[in-house]
Amino acid sequence: MSLSKPTRRRHAHRRTIIADGYEREDGLWDIEARMTDVKSETVDNPERGGYVASGEAFHDMKLRLTLDRTLLIHEVEAVIDESPFTMCPGAVHIFKRLEGTRIGPGWQRKAKDLVGGAQGCTHLHELLPVLATTTVQSLWPSMEEDVMTAGSKIMLNTCRTWAQDSDVIRRYVPDLYNPEPAD
Known part of the structure; x- marks a missing residue:
């Protein structure tokens, strides 16, 4: 667009x-x-x-x-x-x-x-x-590490997609998922 x-x-x-x-x-x-x-x-x-x-x-x-x-x-x-x-x-x-x-x-x-x-x-x-x-x-x-795991180390809570309560984190890095929005 x-x-x-x-x-x-x-x-x-x-x-x-x-x-x-x-x-x-x-x-x-x-x-x-x-x-x-x-x-x-x-x-x-x-x-x-x-x-x-x-x-x-x-x-x-x-x-x-x-x-x-x-x-x-x-x-x-x-x-x-x-x-x-x-x-x-x-x-x-x-x-x-x-x-x-x-x-x-x-x-x-x-x-x-x-x-x-x-x-x-x-x-x-x-x-x-x-x-x-x-x-x-x-x-x-x-990277030898899983792309989503490696990315989450840098990107977690830096934007909507990488927010700890997003569907992307819930789906691909569930151990980091938290339904509560980040501050």
Whole structure:
């Protein structure tokens, strides 16, 4: 189903997020995300030579997590190739703090504590949930554990389908089913 026909309008901005998962030869996984923002009009910007031309990347940022099958993060690499301010790339080192953490319940909250707010980069931080779900989608087909059991360790109570009182949990992971809705 499509969105309804909008009123007449002018295109102003495009944000593109691309995420990919790669199985490495050494048994680890690289999960990468790239965010670009492109304006439809030229924007004044003294830190980028006076302006950022329409069609030119206003933001171009990449984040890679290298992890194992247990979702333990071994290495993090962040890059800011384009940004509106020259100081923005100085925030990439903070994302190394995610090394040694494990994607799973509570990980996004922990990531926010480690790299969120004034110490990090809003846009790179926005890529973390994308990387987490891309990780799950990338590793699931190769997991030895039952897909629903493995998924429930990460997804339980994160949406309506994965809610502890949903028919999906009752049917596929009955030991986690609870007829009482989660808080």
